[in-house]
Amino acid sequence: MLIDGLLIGGLIIVVGIGFSLCFGVMHIVDFAVGEWVMLGAYTGFILVRYFGHDPMIYLPLVFLIFCALGWAIYPLIYRAVSGKRHNPVLMGLVFTFGLSILAKGGALSVWGYHIQSITTWLSGKSLALGPLTIPALRFSGFLFGILITLLLMLFLYKTRLGITIRATAQDREMANLLGTDVRKVGALVYSLYAGVTGMSGILIGALFSIHAAMGVKYCTLAFFVVVLAGMGYVPGVIIAGLILGLLQSFVGVYIGGRYNLVALFMVMYGVLLITPKGILRRGI
Amino acid sequence: MKHNIFKSFLIIGLIFIFLGVTGIELVRAQEKRDFFKVGVVTSLSGELVFGGTVTKRGYDIWADTVNQQGGIDIAGKKYKVNLVYADDQSTPATAAVAGERLITQEKVDFILGPYASGPTLALAPITEKYKMPHITGSAESPLIWQRKFKYTFGTIPSVNLTAQGIIQTLAQDVSPKPKTIGILGIDDPFSKFTAEAFKAASEKLGLKVLKYEIVPEGSDYTPAITSIKAVNPDIFAMGNHEKAAIEMMKIAKELRFNPKAFVQHYGMTTPDFRKGLGKDCEYVFGNAVWTPNMKHQSTILFKTTKEYADAFVAKFKTDPDYTEAGSTAAGIAFQEALRMIKATPPLTDAQKDALIGALEKLNIMTFYGQIKFATEGDSYHCNAGLQPVALQYQGGKTVEVGPGKLRAVGPKYPTPSWDKR
Numbered sequence: 001m002l003i004d005g006l007l008i009g010g011l012i013i014v015v016g017i018g019f020s021l022c023f024g025v026m027h028i029v030d031f032a033v034g035e036w037v038m039l040g041a042y043t044g045f046i047l048v049r050y051f052g053h054d055p056m057i058y059l060p061l062v063f064l065i066f067c068a069l070g071w072a073i074y075p076l077i078y079r080a081v082s083g084k085r086h087n088p089v090l091m092g093l094v095f096t097f098g099l100s101i102l103a104k105g106g107a108l109s110v111w112g113y114h115i116q117s118i119t120t121w122l123s124g125k126s127l128a129l130g131p132l133t134i135p136a137l138r139f140s141g142f143l144f145g146i147l148i149t150l151l152l153m154l155f156l157y158k159t160r161l162g163i164t165i166r167a168t169a170q171d172r173e174m175a176n177l178l179g180t181d182v183r184k185v186g187a188l189v190y191s192l193y194a195g196v197t198g199m200s201g202i203l204i205g206a207l208f209s210i211h212a213a214m215g216v217k218y219c220t221l222a223f224f225v226v227v228l229a230g231m232g233y234v235p236g237v238i239i240a241g242l243i244l245g246l247l248q249s250f251v252g253v254y255i256g257g258r259y260n261l262v263a264l265f266m267v268m269y270g271v272l273l274i275t276p277k278g279i280l281r282r283g284i
Numbered sequence: 285m286k287h288n289i290f291k292s293f294l295i296i297g298l299i300f301i302f303l304g305v306t307g308i309e310l311v312r313a314q315e316k317r318d319f320f321k322v323g324v325v326t327s328l329s330g331e332l333v334f335g336g337t338v339t340k341r342g343y344d345i346w347a348d349t350v351n352q353q354g355g356i357d358i359a360g361k362k363y364k365v366n367l368v369y370a371d372d373q374s375t376p377a378t379a380a381v382a383g384e385r386l387i388t389q390e391k392v393d394f395i396l397g398p399y400a401s402g403p404t405l406a407l408a409p410i411t412e413k414y415k416m417p418h419i420t421g422s423a424e425s426p427l428i429w430q431r432k433f434k435y436t437f438g439t440i441p442s443v444n445l446t447a448q449g450i451i452q453t454l455a456q457d458v459s460p461k462p463k464t465i466g467i468l469g470i471d472d473p474f475s476k477f478t479a480e481a482f483k484a485a486s487e488k489l490g491l492k493v494l495k496y497e498i499v500p501e502g503s504d505y506t507p508a509i510t511s512i513k514a515v516n517p518d519i520f521a522m523g524n525h526e527k528a529a530i531e532m533m534k535i536a537k538e539l540r541f542n543p544k545a546f547v548q549h550y551g552m553t554t555p556d557f558r559k560g561l562g563k564d565c566e567y568v569f570g571n572a573v574w575t576p577n578m579k580h581q582s583t584i585l586f587k588t589t590k591e592y593a594d595a596f597v598a599k600f601k602t603d604p605d606y607t608e609a610g611s612t613a614a615g616i617a618f619q620e621a622l623r624m625i626k627a628t629p630p631l632t633d634a635q636k637d638a639l640i641g642a643l644e645k646l647n648i649m650t651f652y653g654q655i656k657f658a659t660e661g662d663s664y665h666c667n668a669g670l671q672p673v674a675l676q677y678q679g680g681k682t683v684e685v686g687p688g689k690l691r692a693v694g695p696k697y698p699t700p701s702w703d704k705r
Contacts, residue, residue: 004510011504105329113333115527117534117560124537124564124702135538138506207538208531209560213331213374217502252507253514257499258471260507 002246003134009245010142011207014200015218016225016237017149018193024232025169025189028077028092033222034215035103036194040066040201041210042107045116055118055202056140062202063195070194073099074187100215107212116210123206141203148196149238156234165189169232227268230278240279243267319364320356320622320629322347322615323392325382325407327399330374331501334526334556335399335607339422341600342611343367343396349585349595356619359626365615368392372403379403383410383418393631394418394639396614397436399607400525401425401473408436417639419618421611424550425473429658429666437643437657437665439617440610441573441672443474443549445663447481447523449672450547450571453686454519455489458697462518462544466495468508468532469523475501478523478549491519501528506535513541518698521547530560537564537702544698545569553605553675553682565677567699573670574606574652575684577692585616586651613652613667620648 019033043062044055080095081088125136156162168175168185176182204218224244229236244264251263275281324343327336347365355362368390370382379398386392387410395411397420398404404423408431411418418436420428424443428436440446454462465486469479476498486493494515497508509532512520520543522532529551536546545567551557552570576593586592592612596604621642627635647656647669654669674686676695685695 004506008504008506108329108333113337115334115530115556115560117530119562123534126538126540133540138538207534209527209534211527212333216331248504249507249510252499253511257468257497257503257505257508260503261500 002249003132005246005249006242007135007138007142007245008248009242010138010145011200011204011241012221012225012244013145013149013237013241014141014203015197016222016229016241017145017152017234018196018200019222020226020229020232020234020237021152021189022193023226024234025165026081026092026186027089027232028081028096028190029089030193031093031096031219032100032103032215033197034217034219035100035107036066036197036215037201037204037218038107038210038212038215039069039103040198041118041205041214042111042116042201043198044202044205045118045210048118055120055206056122059199059202063199066198067191067195069198070191071187073194074190077190078183078186100219104212104215111212113212116205118202118205118210120206137203137207141207144200144203145241146238149234152192152196153235161188224264224268228271228279230280230282233278233280233282236278236280236282243279317629319366320394320631321390321392322365322367322618323383323386323390323395324367324369325372325379325386325395325398325403326369327374327403328369328371330372331527332374332400332403332525334554335422336372336374338554338605338607339396339399339611340369341596342421342604342608343615345596345599345608346585346612346615348599350615350619353585356622358623358628361628363629365619367396372398372407374400374403376402376406380406380410383407383416384414387411387414387416391630392416393629394618394636396421396611396618397423397438399423401428401477404428404436405431405473408433411435415633415636417618417636417643419614419643421614422607423474425477426662427473427477429663432664434665435640437614437617437667439613439652439655439667440606441668441670442663442666443478444481444484446571446573446672447478447549448485449687449690450549450569450674451482451485451489451491451521453674453691453695454545454547454569454697455486455491457686457688457691458545458695462491464492464494464515464517465519465521466512466515466517466543467493467497467521467523468495468505468512469498470501470525470528471498472501472525474550475523475525475528479521480523482521482523482547486519486521505532506539509535509539509541513539517543519543519545519547522551523549524551526551526554526556529554529557533561533564533568540702542699542701546699550607552677553607555602555605558677558680563680563705564702566680566705567696568677569685569695570675570682571672572606572675572682573672574609575673575675575682576603577684578653580649580651580653582648582650584620584648584650586612589651592651609652613650613655616648616650616652617643617646617655617657621646 081092122137127134229240355364372379394417401423426442547569624642625638656669658668675682684692
């Protein structure tokens with residue numbers, strides 16, 4: 001049960017990490033986060049169908065494709081949230097909500113209503129650890145989540161560009177006055193976010209199933225994890241993801257699966273009421 | 285200023301008068317039509333789009349075949365059918381709005397209903413309010429029939445009756461006999477009642493229910509399956525739709541959960557289940573009220589089950605399952621009831637009421653089997669003419685394994701472990 005919780009948490013981390021970065025730096029609440037997952041899963045499916053090989057091989061390629069997509073879309077988002085808008089956060093929310101609907105409708109038109117599935121060499125395999133059975137694919141998802149978070153942390157804290165991104169996150173106007181091209185920084189962050197989230201779609205598609213409406217639940221999970229982690233606080237995503245995974249696992253076994261969402265909502269409301277900056281009090 | 289406001293009101297007033305007059309003209313124009321206008325509410329977008337498309341295929345092949353034959357023969361004259369679709373977006377509230385639009389604006393003659401039970405339960409009160417005949421070719425929740433809607437009928441028997449077939453087969457026809465069962469269902473009107481039906485049938489047949497779990501749609505089913513795995517039941521039964529059907533099997537494999545039998549209901553009969561799981565679909569048991577292998581004979585529209593299956597494959601390049609057949613049968617039920625009362629389009633309110641009377645008296649044999657709607661009890665207006673058949677994947681296709689005389693081949697039991705398939 002503990003292992004289950006940790007492994008579910010790993011998946012939540014993968015989806016939440018990019019979302020947190022996007023909100024932290026650009027203050028954009030991206031409603032289309034689940035649709036990036038869905039598009040990533042479909043891209044993996046298409047690549048496997050046409051070129052064969054294991055879907056895991058395509059992780060870097062999918063990352064690059066979605067980075068490029070994110071880079072291409074960012075100017076539109078920038079236009080929606082900048083200028084003389086009364087409420088840029090709301091504008092971003094509305095714009096990405098539109099993107100989400102467009103992506104869902106587009107996927108339905110292009111790929112149809114069939115439920116697809118991809119299989120990797122890890123599918124169905126497990127690691128035996130004494131009496132415990134650890135599903136290999138979920139474990140790889142967990143490792144992937146931790147690895148991506150660590151890489152992002154290294155990038156944000158140890159590179160000049162990362163420091164520029166953090167400076168922009170802290171005070172956008174001051175960074176702009178000191179010569180930072182905040183628009184380019186935003187584009188970079190959004191493309192990183194799209195790349196990481198699109199990549200996670202392959203893992204999620206291999207674990208579950210692929211269809212146009214699959215993104216909705218990941219959007220909800222991303223919101224949960226970001227509230228718990230502290231809005232915009234990237235390192236908190238690991239702890240928040242693991243807490244949510246464990247919560248789902250323990251509630252599912254001891255109280256009943258039907259109470260999972262209730263438990264998640266109660267935790268989210270509790271955090272918002274008691275410590276709005278997240279459990280580590282490091283969010284915005 | 286006052287003059288401008290007066291002018292605006294005048295223009296708006298004239299627009300309304302124009303729309304009113306042309307609207308009345310449109311309604312009058314519709315009253316003269318010589319074809320049946322059939323409203324269809326189903327899920328053409330959203331979570332249930334797969335199932336919505338399944339029902340659409342069933343309804344489409346009925347309408348196309350009727351029209352190819354010149355239309356429905358009413359007292360020597362043939363009337364074509366024209367399907368008017370409304371998307372319920374996979375939500376009950378939208379199903380109600382879509383139904384109301386079809387009735388009040390499109391002025392349809394009757395309605396073919398949604399894929400899922402939730403939208404059907406929302407649409408039924410609307411068809412009741414407007415006294416509009418409505419047959420669902422897909423919904424299976426007993427909740428629909430227990431509410432005794434006068435204007436709603438269904439061609440697929442209620443799931444609490446059909447889900448017993450596979451449990452009966454496993455409890456009585458395999459050796460060594462299973463003793464225990466773990467049940468997992470999704471919290472929606474169809475899946476939850478499927479799980480409940482599995483539970484009721486198990487208790488009736490002496491199987492011990494070790495775990496019974498209902499979880500929300502779209503959640504991660506891993507904790508629930510882990511908890512069922514922990515009690516080690518002989519049978520793992522799942523109440524779900526097609527997506528969860530695939531996901532639950534994938535999770536069971538990830539967790540190396542090896543019960544002696546995996547049991548599903550609707551999901552396992554879809555081609556996506558087979559494609560999505562590959563060889564992992566082997567040995568999975570399920571239920572249906574119709575398969576393309578059945579030998580029904582009829583004089584209406586399709587002469588045999590095979591003729592329907594062949595026409596379906598030619599049109600859609602895939603095998604039909606029982607939901608598609610049930611949807612086609614819903615159209616056939618309407619066409620035969622219309623012939624009985626000799627009603628021509630557009631239907632008047634009195635003819636719609638007469639149509640309900642004809643549907644209640646209907647007793648016909650079709651490619652899908654017998655259609656005879658119950659007129660009393662908890663299955664009120666649900667098709668009581670069909671028997672459930674237990675299925676199992678053997679050699680990449682579903683075969684009939686029971687119960688009793690319905691068996692075509694013996695069930696393969698127990699299921700080998702995942703690495704020996």
